[in-house]
Amino acid sequence: MTLVSVRCCVVLNTRLDLDRICAARRVIDPVFLDTPLFRCEALGRALGCAVSIKLETANPVRSFKARGTEVVADRLSGQGRRAVVCASAGNLGWALGWSGRRHDLDVTVVASRRAPAAKLDRIRASGAVLEVVDGDFDLARERAADIARRRGVRLVEDSLDIETCEGAATIGLELVRQAPPLDAVLIALGGGAMATGVGYVLKALAPGAEMICVQPHGAPAMTRSWQERRVVTTDSTDTIADGVAGRRPIPVVLDDLLAVADDAVLVEEASIVAGMRMLLQHAGLVVEPSAALGVAAVLEDPDRFAGRHVVTVICGSNVDLDDYHRWVRPDPLR
Incomplete structure (x- = not known):
């Protein structure tokens, strides 16, 4: 990969550094780099917008981590x-x-x-x-x-250690190279490593792309914190998206997120399940619930994304198959 050399003049007040992110690519095993990114026309027709999938499950550990x-x-x-x-x-x-x-x-x-x-x-x-x-x-x-x-x-x-954020940020370098023009990038929001990392690169190298974080209503701590610009904790979580089910945001990670995210939204469990089902039906992908959050966000607000090029990062596919089959069968929540 030829690293992007164009730099944005915007000064981002975060812990991340673009040179370190580029250097991270040199120490990451190549099996985790340059993951597939493809336009999924069938999914796009179903959602009413152009959809590209960044497949972070095509590696030995089936996630971006x-x-x-x-x-x-x-x-x-x-x-x-x-x-x-x-x-x-x-x-x-x-x-x-x-x-x-x-x-x-x-x-x-x-x-x-x-x-x-x-x-x-x-x-x-x-x-x-x-x-x-x-x-x-x-x-x-x-x-x-x-x-x-x-x-x-x-x-x-995870997320507090800057290496986890800057390692995840290498996804952003690939998006900038592989998928222009980008209108919106949908990122599952948990602890914040992927959201802050990818968001930082987008703001530095593709500032016209909208960076939208997505979290379940049943685990809303980081989204509420972003919305209120202060750490908000919750007493419990209640979501099938176990990969993003934290209760206590890390203050410095929130600071980074506030600098790079354009929006943070919450989605319902039924939309997550519908997103999993659509990714199976239209893209042939078996994913864990956290990986369907981006599709869920489009399902809940289709007018916002109509006619735009949306990239959703498929962040993991480590799912219990019994649970998966129960969720994706018709009317699983009834």
Whole structure:
């Protein structure tokens, strides 16, 4: 890939840096780079706009997360570190296990017992040590931090650690090269690594593209925080989109998001399920709920996107197949 050389004169007040993002491509295993991006005409006809799909599941860990863990693992290996721990809803843990094995790191992953069994099985299969806690992702974060303190090892915190954001930002470099002109890019919003990373690159190199974050009504903390320009926490989450189900936004990540996102919207569970079904029917893709958030956003506000070129990032396909079949069959929520 020839890196984009045109720079926008807009000064972005964030933690991210375009030169570091470009450098990240040199340490990420090529198997995770230059993922397919294609215009899906059948999906576009169904949604009433031109739709391009950026397929971040066509890699060994079936999600975008390894772009960040590759940067983390390379840096730790260069520092002579040999152990690392993280909390994960599933995808980060598998990705860190994969990158850790490549860089000879001992990886411990803490996950919620509520995480899909398929994701937990894949973390174990990666060679990572898996610790399961009763409670949600935020409780897993607390446990991982405790392990890091007691063992004196590096704690990887998705979205807080800048490597995870700048690794994810390499998606943005590819979008700018592969998909012009871009009218809108729809990004699943969880902790914020992908949203801040891709958003930063778009604002720097393709400022005419609208960067829209999408989150479920059942897990709205980051979206509410963006809307109110302050950290808003929630007591619980209630969504099938487990990959974005956080309750406690990280303040510095919110600051970055405020600088790069044009909008943040919430969608209903029924729209997420409909989006999963449409991606299967029109694009032949089996995706996890978080990956259908972009399609859900178009379904709920079609007039906003009519006649525009929309890119949706398919961020993960690690889904329990029993759950998936139950969701995508006709009228699954009745």
